[in-house]
Amino acid sequence: MKKAVMAIVTAVIVCTAAAGVYIIASGTGSGGETDGTISIVDGSGATITLSEPLTGVVTANTNIPKAMKILGLTDELKGLSFYTASTNQSNWDLYSPLFNKDVVHMPLIQSMTAESIVAMTGCKYIICPVTSMTITASQETSFKEFGITIIRLDCNGDSALDDLEKLTVLFGKTDKVVDAYDSYCRMYDGVVSTVTAAVAASPSTQDRTFLSYMSSLHAFYNETSAISVMTESIYGKNALRGTGLPLIGPTNPAGEMGTREVIKTKDSNRPIDKIFVRGTATTNTPSAALAVWQNVASVLPITGYDLSPAKTDEVYVFHTNIMSGMLSFIGYVAIAEVCGIDTGLSISDLIAAFNTAYGFTEATSGYVFKMTGGGTGFAKIA
Amino acid sequence: MSIGGTNDRKTLIDLIRNRIDEDTFEGKYEASVRKRVLFILLILTLSVVLFFVAIALGAVDIPLIDVLKAFGHRLLPGVVGAPSQDYYSDFIFKGRMPRMFLVILTGFSLGVAGMIMQGLLRNPLVSPFTLGVSTAASFGAAIAIVFGTTAIGVTLSGTIDLGIMYLEMGNILKILFAFAFAMVSIVLILLLSRGKNTSRSMVILSGVVISYLFQAGIMASKYFADDAQLREITLWIMGSMTGATWGTILILFPIVLLCGIFLFKTSVDINALSAGDDVASSLGVNVQSLRKKGLIVCTLMTAACLAFTGVIGFIGLMAPHICRMIIGNDSRYLMPAAGLMGVLILSVSDLFCRLIIRPGELPVGIVLYITGGIFFIWLIANKKWSQRI
Structure with missing residues (x-):
């Protein structure tokens, strides 16, 4: 009899403890009840x-x-x-x-x-x-x-x-929030559609090729990257297409000898037309753009392999802010501009409008730089 | 080169060519010397063959005839025509040759350093890797990658054009820090284990402890690293030959050459050391001085290479062991053999890494860890050899 009572009491205590743990634990769930509003x-x-x-x-x-x-x-x-x-x-x-x-x-x-x-x-x-x-x-x-x-x-x-x-x-x-969203979408879509229309009205560049390089990662953007997709919507095809390089992520390391060799082979068979380099948050002056390019050269080395764009000064360095994030629509304009497509849009005016609309203090210039003198310097375009 | 201690001194060529009477004591000795010399020649030949194979194969295969034309045209431009593609010469002389020379220098350094360290400490599991040199170099590289110029309190940026190579400030710091901390590690080991009668075990234990300290530093650096820095640290620790330029070879070659000559001169003393510290002392060897200088020079040689390649593990263990299994423990022959075996192992591994997912490539450290692991599992499982460890 005693043993039975003790067993029942133990069971009650255990169940009470379990229920208590359950109640406490359920109170620390992933926030919010399930009203689902x-x-x-x-x-x-x-x-x-x-x-x-x-x-x-x-x-x-x-x-x-x-x-x-x-x-x-x-x-x-x-x-x-x-x-x-x-x-x-x-x-x-x-x-x-x-x-x-x-x-x-x-x-x-x-x-x-x-x-x-x-x-x-x-x-x-x-x-x-x-x-x-x-x-x-x-x-x-x-x-x-x-x-x-x-x-x-x-x-x-x-x-x-x-x-x-x-x-x-x-x-x-x-x-207020919906209006702000709609306003931003109008700005974004307006710019992108203007660029797209200008591209459509320009001679086709589908036979051209480009390389897109991320300076902070010392890597090339392959065809799966958002930046490559953006660029291909405006100009030519990514030169890494068809090289057989592994597409594990959006980039391929530039330092690998195999990457350099297939790019050089491609460039020798048919010269690559342009190199676009995504700089950093401090790439806002010609000297900073030159430093970014020399960083690229130290990894590849591009000068050693004499890629065609480096011989013809068709190398462009962009400030990172216009290649991704909330100002990425400016990137469309920048790429179109360096590819000789007249969109009728001004990068500085667009950024000034962005600042006015949303209270930012972004600089209105220092975003796009073009190589000069065979790699000895860079000039500011926008 | 003359062999033998009798009045009838024989040259190396005589030794290889002539018949040896192995029934005599002298014959037995000459037979063993011949075996060692032939082994060294064999791995030298294989290394040379592999050198040319590695030049020809890669992301883009270059026909052998074009490889020969590229060399011929470079040496005798008026006589030998250029290769069929312009860029073949670029690939060979600007990419693959510096890479192969880096493989040779690194493989040789690690093989020799491993062999010498094992001889000095009379422990077959000692190598630059296990003594903490690689970990210390990794820590230096991690510090440079994550904290860069802030680690030395100044702002340095830009790129230096040395004519033969471009060096970006981040890379300069990485190389300097990796080298400096590798040297710091051996100095710390020697300081920790200093004393007239310091045992070999104390030196090895000090290396293990130092290794753990630097490992903690690497983990801290990784914790504060962003995605790009974390990837860079990880790739550096995996080890690769992508940093090869002629400028790199120009820096490394004199270091490896001078260190190699110094270490070769100590090979007789290391033979004496293999009989024990007391026996070596009685033969006139300053054991403590030999051990100290040998460890410093080995570390200097390997640190210089690791600063450019990242961590290359297991060669310092595998190369001496393989050679020891075939030609025994005579340091005069074991040293060049271990060096060449290191070259051979690293050449094969690097070529494999360049071909397996071409045109992409794997870091060579991955292959070496797998190979090294399998080798030592076999060694431990093999009763004949495990008892000798």
């Missing part, structure tokens, strides 16, 4: 469901804060976090004045903890890129334990407009 599929394919619009977020990296500013959501940004230690402070100095004075400078993305997010901002939402320079899987697990919802949006490249629309949904699709 707001729902999007983020850039990683995860369905994000919110019971009410977002009112405060922490962002990781630079494209998302820019997108939020375009949508007039400066007050909703509570914390800014960046990825690279060496540019952490300079990025903060650049971006923080664009937002509410109360915005908090968060720790580096990779060292951010759930506790720091909650303690420093009180936020339960973080918006971060999908794959590049973003929070890790193990961070995500611990964030979810704290009830922090992770929303992955790149706000960059192919998905820029879609991600911008998703942001409008997440923040409640207010009239």
Whole structure:
């Protein structure tokens, strides 16, 4: 009898404990109940469901804060976090004045903890890129334990407009936000369609080839990259097409001897027409453009292999901001301009209009540079 | 070169050509010397053949006739015609030849350094890799990649045109830091294990400890790195020959040559050391000095190569062991043999990496880790050889 009673009491205690754990654990789920009033599929394919619009977020990296500013959501940004230690402070100095004075400078993305997010901002939402320079899987697990919802949006490249629309949904699709989104789309689509029309009206360049180079990664963009797709919509074909180089990602390392050899072979069989180099955030002067080119030469070395564009000064260096992100529509104009296509658009006017519309302070020149003197210098085009 | 200690001194050619009476003691000795010399000649021949094969094969295969024409046209432009394609000469003289020379210098350095270190410390598992030199060099490279000019407190940028090569400031720092920290590691090891009667085990233990410290530094650098820097660190640690230019060869060749000559001169002392520290001392060898100088010179030679190639593992272990299995432990022959075997192993591995996914290429470190792992599993599983380790 005694044993039976003890067994029943033990069972009751165990069940009570299990129920308690279940109740506590279910209270720390991935934020929000399942009323399902707001729902999007983020850039990683995860369905994000919110019971009410977002009112405060922490962002990781630079494209998302820019997108939020375009949508007039400066007050909703509570914390800014960046990825690279060496540019952490300079990025903060650049971006923080664009937002509410109360915005908090968060720790580096990779060292951010759930506790720091909650303690420093009180936020339960973080918006971060999908794959590049973003929070890790193990961070995500611990964030979810704290009830922090992770929303992955790149706000960059192919998905820029879609991600911008998703942001409008997440923040409640207010009239102000929707108007801002529509205004940006009109600007973006207007520029791209103008460029596309100018390209269609110009002689065909389908028999031309180009190389597209990313200076920070020392790699060529292959045909799967967004930048290559953008360029091919305006001018020729990517010279890496048909070379057999592996298409594991959007780029192929330039330092590999095999890459250099197949490019040189292609250039020897039929000269490559142009080289486009994507610079960095500091490529805003002719000397900076020259430094970027010399960096390229040190890796390839292009001068050693005498690629045709380097002999004919058909090398162009672009500031990174117009090749991706919220100013990527300017990239269309820049590429068209260096390819001799008259779009009737001015890069400086477009950027001035962008600044006026959205309160940014982007420089209106120092974005496009052309090689001169056989690689001894660069001249500013725009 | 004369062989033998009798009045009838024989030349190397006599030794190879003439019949040897192996029933006599002298005959047995001459037979073993002949075997060693023939082995060295064999791997030298294979290395030369592989050199030309590696010149011809790659992302773009160059017909052998065009390879020969390229060399001939470069030496005798009026006599020998140019290859069928203009760019073949570019590929050979600006890409593949510097790469093959880097393979030769690195393979030789690692093979010799491994053999000498094993002889100095009388431990068959010692190599530049296991003593922490590679880890220290990786740490230096990681620091340069992640923190770059901020690590030395100044802002340096741009590219230097040395005429024979372009050097971008980031690459200069990477090379300097990798070399410097590799040398720091051996200095730390020697400081930690200093003392008149320091045992070999203490030296090896110091190397392991130093390796762990630098490994922690690498992990910290990776933590603060962004995506591009992380990829660069990872690729550097995998090791590759993509950094080969004639400028690289110009820097490395005198270092490897001088270090190689110095180490060859110590080969007799290392033979004495193999009998034990006491026996070597009684034969007039300053054991501590030999050990110190030998380790420093080996580290200098390998650090110089690793600064340009990244981490190349296992050659310092495999090459001496393979040679030891065939020709024994006489350092006078083992040193050149291990050096050439290192060249052969690295040549085969590099060629494989260039062909397996061509026109792309794998980092050579991947192949070496697999090969080295299989080799040592076989060695351990093979009773005959595992007892000798």
